[in-house]
Amino acid sequence: MAEPQVPLPAGRYGRSASDEERTDRRLKIVGACLGAAALALIGWIGFGHISKGSDVNAELIKFKVISDEEVQAQLEVHKDRDLTGVCTVRALAEDKGEVGRKDFTFEQRETRIDEVVSLRTTGRASSAQLIGCRPAQSN
Known part of the structure; x- marks a missing residue:
């Protein structure tokens, strides 16, 4: 007969799946914000270079x-x-x-x-x- 699975005690054997999901979500948000900031900086520098033109x-x-x-x-x-x-x-x-x-x-x-x-x-x-x-x- 199959033994019923008893849940492991919380926090005893490492992180739970919900903690990992929360960390992944935070990393995705931070990465997206940093990526958007990098794109905005590149765009700002490029626009300044192009719009300067000749005197x-x-x-x-x-x-x-x-x-x-x-x-x-x-x-x-x-x-x-x-x-x-x-x-x-x-x-x-x-x-x-x-x-x-x-x-x-x-x-x-x-x-x-x-x-x-x-x-x-x-x-x-x-x-x-x-x-x-x-x-x-x-x-």
């Missing part, structure tokens, strides 16, 4: 081919008031070959500058491109 930004509003040796480009530059910015513009021929490139310096003490710049070319240009802008190197 000098510009947009090529329009360009006009003046002759076989010249292109004019209208730039809208945004920068800090005390910063000198340098923007690079290039002119492209019909076959997409570069026929001119020049750096333009913006020293005005304004945060928004709208200026038409002239770029000399080695051949007839069909388009102009703004390559990018950066703060000027201080010597």
